[in-house]
Amino acid sequence: MTPLSILFIGGTGTISSAASARAIEEGHKVTLLNRGQSTLRPVPLGAEELVADVRDPASVTDALAGREFDVVVDMVAFTPGHVAQDVELFSGRVGQYVFISSASAYQKPPVRLPIVESTPLRNPYWQYSRDKIASEDLLIAEYRQSGFPVTIVRPSHTYDRTSLPLNGGWTAIDRMRRGAPVVLHDHGSSLWALTHARDFAVGFVGLLGNPHTIGGAIHITSDELLSWTQITHLMADAAGVVPNIVHVTSDAIAAADPDMGAGHLGDRSHSMVFDNSLVKSLVPAFNPTIGFAEGAREIMGWYDAHPEQQIVDPELDALFDRLAASAGA
Numbered sequence: 001m002t003p004l005s006i007l008f009i010g011g012t013g014t015i016s017s018a019a020s021a022r023a024i025e026e027g028h029k030v031t032l033l034n035r036g037q038s039t040l041r042p043v044p045l046g047a048e049e050l051v052a053d054v055r056d057p058a059s060v061t062d063a064l065a066g067r068e069f070d071v072v073v074d075m076v077a078f079t080p081g082h083v084a085q086d087v088e089l090f091s092g093r094v095g096q097y098v099f100i101s102s103a104s105a106y107q108k109p110p111v112r113l114p115i116v117e118s119t120p121l122r123n124p125y126w127q128y129s130r131d132k133i134a135s136e137d138l139l140i141a142e143y144r145q146s147g148f149p150v151t152i153v154r155p156s157h158t159y160d161r162t163s164l165p166l167n168g169g170w171t172a173i174d175r176m177r178r179g180a181p182v183v184l185h186d187h188g189s190s191l192w193a194l195t196h197a198r199d200f201a202v203g204f205v206g207l208l209g210n211p212h213t214i215g216g217a218i219h220i221t222s223d224e225l226l227s228w229t230q231i232t233h234l235m236a237d238a239a240g241v242v243p244n245i246v247h248v249t250s251d252a253i254a255a256a257d258p259d260m261g262a263g264h265l266g267d268r269s270h271s272m273v274f275d276n277s278l279v280k281s282l283v284p285a286f287n288p289t290i291g292f293a294e295g296a297r298e299i300m301g302w303y304d305a306h307p308e309q310q311i312v313d314p315e316l317d318a319l320f321d322r323l324a325a326s327a328g329a
Helices: 014-025 058-066 079-092 125-148 171-176 197-207 228-239 252-255 257-270 277-282 292-305 314-326
Strands: 007-009 029-034 049-050 069-072 095-102 148-157 157-160 182-185 194-196 217-220 245-248
Touching: 007 014, 007 079, 014 029, 014 157, 014 314, 049 058, 058 079, 069 079, 079 125, 095 125, 095 277, 125 148, 125 197, 125 257, 148 197, 157 197, 171 182, 171 194, 171 292, 182 228, 182 252, 182 314, 194 197, 194 292, 197 217, 197 277, 217 277, 217 314, 245 292, 252 257, 252 314
Parallel strands: 007 029, 007 069, 029 049, 069 095, 095 148, 148 217, 157 194, 182 245
Antiparallel strands: none
């Protein structure tokens, strides 16, 4: 493949850090545009870093100084206003613009499984997902009207060694290790796909520069399906404990904490089973190999080696106590 010049807006997050490192491994020229404040994930060796406030168009324009790229990937666009700014900045200056949407945008509750790229987009529970849908709508309209070369990628739950998948993050692990009740939504039986960022990066980078993706959407997820009960036990095994699980309905969680509840009602409470045929047809090398048992050990190994990241949120801790008490624990 001919090397591409790729601009990652962001570039040091969970997905973007793995994707930018993979792009460099494949011989592409990678530039990161961000605020230069990341401490968890360093800039990959071989990447150029430009410092700018991505929410300030003048700052971005100054940092880019009229440069053009084969591919622009915006990892930190969450609203129609963000993507509208990108359209204005990059129209006529890029061969492919990649928008990171979200698999949470798919219809909730899903009427039919597995989910495919043509599954309707509708999420009445979660504003985050509605903003992603509106952003997709704006970009597709721009593609149809002016040919703006957008590719939409919909990740599901993607993680790396720093990403604890349980509600509450380290607070949940701390509760496990103290023997305190761990709150799990509903019956813990909804199915979920956890995708390691390194696996995701293989599929994602393989889409860059591919003209067959322009104007379309592709999701990228693991094929491993686990219930939330299994996920919780795998995290507990990696933490060296047996979890004291207490089940609380998603409705009760939403009533106690609307922000947390939106993610449950709009995503986690539903079984999300994905058909990855499209990305596999476009990127034959995409074959996720990192199961979550391995991923959980990697996560716990990192946190145990970084005690400064073992941060307990006292408000969340108290919320979990209240929810557990309401369930009779």
